Amino acid sequence: MTSNGLDSKTPSGPMAEKWTRHKFDMKLVNPANKRKYTVIVVGTGLAGASASATLSELGYKVKTFCIQDSPRRAHSIAAQGGINAAKNYQNDGDSVYRLFYDTIKGGDFRSREANVHRLAEVSVNIIDQCVAQGVPFAREYGGLLDNRSFGGAQVSRTFYARGQTGQQLLLGAYSALMKEVTAGGVTLFPRREMLDLVVVDGRARGIVVRNLLTGKLESHAGDAVLLCTGGYGNVFYLSTNAKACNVTAAWRTHKKGAYFANACYTQIHPTCIPVHGDYQSKLTLMSESLRNDGRIWVPKNPEDKRPPHEIPEADRDYYLERKYPSFGNLAPRDISSRSAKEQCDAGRGVGPTRQAVYLDFRDAIERLGKDVIEARYGNLFQMYERIVDDDPYKVPMMIFPASHYAMGGLWVDYNLMSNLPGLHVLGEANFSDHGANRLGASALMQGLADGYFVIPYTLSHYLGSTKLEPVDTNHAEFKKAEEEARARIDKLLSIKGKRTVDEFHRQLGLLCWDKCGMARDEKGLKEALQEIPAIREEFWQNVTVTGAGEDFNQSLEKAGRVADFLEFAELLVTDALHREESCGGHFRVEHQTEDGEAKRDDEHFAYVGAWEFKGVDAAPELHKEPLVFEEVHLATRSYK
Amino acid sequence: MSTKINLTLKVWRQKNAQTPGHFETYQARDIDTDASFLEMLDVVNASLEREGKEPIAFDHDCREGICGSCGAVVNGQAHGPERETTLCQLHMRKFRNGDTVTIEPWRAKGFPLIKDLVVDRSAFDRIIAAGGFITVRTGQAPEAHATPVPKDKADWAMDAAQCIGCGACVAACPNASAMLFVSAKVTHLNVLPQGQPEKTRRVLNMVAQMDKEGFGNCSNHYECEAACPKGISVKNIAKMNRDHLVASIAG
Numbered sequence: 001m002t003s004n005g006l007d008s009k010t011p012s013g014p015m016a017e018k019w020t021r022h023k024f025d026m027k028l029v030n031p032a033n034k035r036k037y038t039v040i041v042v043g044t045g046l047a048g049a050s051a052s053a054t055l056s057e058l059g060y061k062v063k064t065f066c067i068q069d070s071p072r073r074a075h076s077i078a079a080q081g082g083i084n085a086a087k088n089y090q091n092d093g094d095s096v097y098r099l100f101y102d103t104i105k106g107g108d109f110r111s112r113e114a115n116v117h118r119l120a121e122v123s124v125n126i127i128d129q130c131v132a133q134g135v136p137f138a139r140e141y142g143g144l145l146d147n148r149s150f151g152g153a154q155v156s157r158t159f160y161a162r163g164q165t166g167q168q169l170l171l172g173a174y175s176a177l178m179k180e181v182t183a184g185g186v187t188l189f190p191r192r193e194m195l196d197l198v199v200v201d202g203r204a205r206g207i208v209v210r211n212l213l214t215g216k217l218e219s220h221a222g223d224a225v226l227l228c229t230g231g232y233g234n235v236f237y238l239s240t241n242a243k244a245c246n247v248t249a250a251w252r253t254h255k256k257g258a259y260f261a262n263a264c265y266t267q268i269h270p271t272c273i274p275v276h277g278d279y280q281s282k283l284t285l286m287s288e289s290l291r292n293d294g295r296i297w298v299p300k301n302p303e304d305k306r307p308p309h310e311i312p313e314a315d316r317d318y319y320l321e322r323k324y325p326s327f328g329n330l331a332p333r334d335i336s337s338r339s340a341k342e343q344c345d346a347g348r349g350v351g352p353t354r355q356a357v358y359l360d361f362r363d364a365i366e367r368l369g370k371d372v373i374e375a376r377y378g379n380l381f382q383m384y385e386r387i388v389d390d391d392p393y394k395v396p397m398m399i400f401p402a403s404h405y406a407m408g409g410l411w412v413d414y415n416l417m418s419n420l421p422g423l424h425v426l427g428e429a430n431f432s433d434h435g436a437n438r439l440g441a442s443a444l445m446q447g448l449a450d451g452y453f454v455i456p457y458t459l460s461h462y463l464g465s466t467k468l469e470p471v472d473t474n475h476a477e478f479k480k481a482e483e484e485a486r487a488r489i490d491k492l493l494s495i496k497g498k499r500t501v502d503e504f505h506r507q508l509g510l511l512c513w514d515k516c517g518m519a520r521d522e523k524g525l526k527e528a529l530q531e532i533p534a535i536r537e538e539f540w541q542n543v544t545v546t547g548a549g550e551d552f553n554q555s556l557e558k559a560g561r562v563a564d565f566l567e568f569a570e571l572l573v574t575d576a577l578h579r580e581e582s583c584g585g586h587f588r589v590e591h592q593t594e595d596g597e598a599k600r601d602d603e604h605f606a607y608v609g610a611w612e613f614k615g616v617d618a619a620p621e622l623h624k625e626p627l628v629f630e631e632v633h634l635a636t637r638s639y640k
Numbered sequence: 641m642s643t644k645i646n647l648t649l650k651v652w653r654q655k656n657a658q659t660p661g662h663f664e665t666y667q668a669r670d671i672d673t674d675a676s677f678l679e680m681l682d683v684v685n686a687s688l689e690r691e692g693k694e695p696i697a698f699d700h701d702c703r704e705g706i707c708g709s710c711g712a713v714v715n716g717q718a719h720g721p722e723r724e725t726t727l728c729q730l731h732m733r734k735f736r737n738g739d740t741v742t743i744e745p746w747r748a749k750g751f752p753l754i755k756d757l758v759v760d761r762s763a764f765d766r767i768i769a770a771g772g773f774i775t776v777r778t779g780q781a782p783e784a785h786a787t788p789v790p791k792d793k794a795d796w797a798m799d800a801a802q803c804i805g806c807g808a809c810v811a812a813c814p815n816a817s818a819m820l821f822v823s824a825k826v827t828h829l830n831v832l833p834q835g836q837p838e839k840t841r842r843v844l845n846m847v848a849q850m851d852k853e854g855f856g857n858c859s860n861h862y863e864c865e866a867a868c869p870k871g872i873s874v875k876n877i878a879k880m881n882r883d884h885l886v887a888s889i890a891g
Contacts, residue, residue: 078707089785133773134834140791181769182770242701242702383704386731389731552697
């Protein structure tokens with residue numbers, strides 16, 4: 001069953017004026033009334049921390065929750081490369097319009113135009129804000145900000161702080177958050193995991209969390225809930241995400257009625273350190289910025305066993321430069337990843353597992369000198385050497401794609417509000433701005449845009465135009481949600497089976513990677529739809545979870561998250577199976593051109609696929625939001 | 641090339657702050673030398689779980705050395721034997737077959753124990769809340785290029801701002817001093833032009849909060865710098881002391 005009734009609430013008027021007009025049209029909340037509203041923010045990454053700080057500055061009472069021991073540790077901290085902004089400081093032809101266009105094209109024409117334009121507009125304010133907070137961006141000798149280029153763009157619009165841009169931006173947002181804790185506007189709840197959303201009279205009015213220190217369940221009521229809980233890349237088990245990254249908050253919210261959109265748009269990042277053993281717990285990203293100076297290649301002959309430096313130019317295939325001469329090694333992530341897979345599938349992969357390609361700095365070191373390369377990438381080279389035990393100044397790096405980012409997420413309208421009124425979703429957790437593929441240095445931009453510059457306006461509009469009855473945690477819906485959460489915990493602890501949580505997670509991850517990873521086909525996806533429920537069934541009969549419910553219990557935390565991944569994975573595969581086209585990170589083997597490029601089907605699939613939960617063992621219902629392109633003409637993406 | 645090694649682990653186990661702790665001995669078998677230290681603990685924990693025993697609790701998250709969650713004292717050294725390396729980035733090739741490895745939590749009055757290797761580092765958040773920020777509301781910021789920042793100042797700020805707040809400096813210090821952590825943030829903000837208006841109150845308030853949290857004083861052992869996974873320099877402590885002196889006289 002499908003419906004076409006999803007309303008994005010995109011404002012009318014010319015693209016460049018939509019946001020400005022909308023800001024004027026939206027309702028405001030009188031300054032004296034703001035303190036009467038309680039806003040619940042879940043997650044303290046870039047989106048959650050920036051939203052919490054900004055809403056508190058405006059006068060709202062904010063309750064902020066995070067799973068880590070400190071809000072400073074959210075996984076935004078690990079972003080390396082940079083943040084895009086249309087400042088055009090380089091005088092190289094950048095503009096708000098170009099950033100907008102690049103992002104729409106990079107997303108393979110599967111994002112909502114008006115959101116992306118707004119993102120490009122506010123990108124410039126983000127840089128101003130961060131500089132004022134003391135974020136130590138890289139600077140030139142004149143004291144002005146430096147930029148670099150990033151995949152999928154032909155201008156240099158990326159601002160960076162060495163290889164730790166995410167860390168510095170997050171610490172900036174965290175400092176703003178802590179400033180508001182001191183000012184009294186934000187109450188912080190660290191080591192809390194959201195287990196359920198509480199819906200009263202059709203509106204999101206609170207959450208149930210587990211206090212990870214004591215194991216006790218706690219209910220919190222509010223006037224709106226902001227979910228800033230990141231993406232679901234850990235469904236593949238091995239990913240570049242932090243270990244605690246999970247889909248639980250989003251998934252439980254989905255089960256309460258929020259639509260989940262475009263789950264099949266997963267980003268597989270091209271430059272990660274390859275898998276090397278079955279004990280491995282995560283994959284490490286090497287910033288895409290390395291592709292500015294590193295050249296990617298494989299030996300032309302699959303039988304070539306010589307060490308890389310003994311292989312002469314004539315016997316090397318710089319396949320990205322060959323296939324995409326105008327973008328070369330800076331081709332977008334989806335294309336670069338798929339090309340690496342293609343080479344390895346053809347037997348030209350390198351290293352002990354043959355599942356890797358070379359990223360070579362030899363030419364750059366010759367051209368620029370080791371010092372320059374060290375200044376640019378020193379910390380990344382060091383990280384690589386520590387993990388792999390090879391010196392990348394002498395030996396080319398070996399890289400392979402890995403699960404990195406989720407473009408899909410909970411469906412939101414232009415105001416970042418879910419179909420469930422009162423529930424707002426920010427940052428990676430929503431589906432909105434990156435279409436089917438995210439460009440490098442755009443995730444940081446989106447997280448901060450949503451938190452600093454979008455939600456303060458749109459949340460005020462919701463609160464200012466809605467009559468909300470007082471609700472407290474004695475309400476039956478809170479009690480019900482607590483009981484359900486408790487029953488689930490008791491169940492997990494009572495199974496006492498034979499297999500660990502990680503074993504199930506690994507099994508699920510491998511299945512998703514094989515059947516729903518960089519390339520997908522109908523047969524594999526259908527097999528996955530058979531296998532996932534079987535793994536889930538075994539999990540609920542044979543998992544072992546030690547310890548007690550009301551205690552600090554990391555086994556139990558993991559078990560709850562994997563249980564949700566085991567349900568979510570089915571939606572991921574269902575969405576991938578239904579989308580009979582190839583676009584961005586979603587590559588269906590059946591839909592490709594003669595030379596192996598993704599073949600979109602705009603006639604049938606130019607829409608957002610938003611799924612409604614109908615039960616764990618029931619098929620979800622598809623709702624479509626048609627994508628209307630007013631500004632950019634739908635075209636075949638070409639980076640040749 | 642990777643090989644397999646066997647280790648004897650002596651791990652601090654403690655149910656909670658109210659219960660006394662003790663060392664427990666475990667055998668870590670067939671550990672791949674390419675595995676990280678935390679992956680080695682994963683292997684040990686998986687075998688404990690299969691036996692129905694509670695795994696060793698330890699904080700960790702990003703496992704790429706940037707979130708600052710992980711950390712333990714390994715053979716007497718915070719984050720183990722490799723310099724400028726977090727525990728998650730320490731690899732088992734640094735150990736030899738047959739080694740005995742002692743693993744303890746950070747021990748400091750300012751970091752009360754929670755369970756096993758997990759400690760409460762919320763004191764660091766309270767120190768940041770006392771002044772580790774620049775007071776600017778969203779929307780107030782001037783154009784980013786309105787104030788040029790000399791490159792050496794920007795680089796200095798960045799060197800200090802790299803701190804990941806892991807707490808190794810406190811764990812390594814014989815006085816359990818938090819001065820490296822506090823001075824890194826004071827320096828980061830106090831050298832930038834944007835941080836000047838609050839320079840005085842920042843250093844006074846942060847140092848006052850640090851003292852209140854029960855951290856000790858610096859007596860120049862430099863163990864903090866040696867343990868810091870990000871190589872934060874003790875020069876920041878000197879800078880903070882200068883700023884504090886000037887602020888105390890001015891204030």
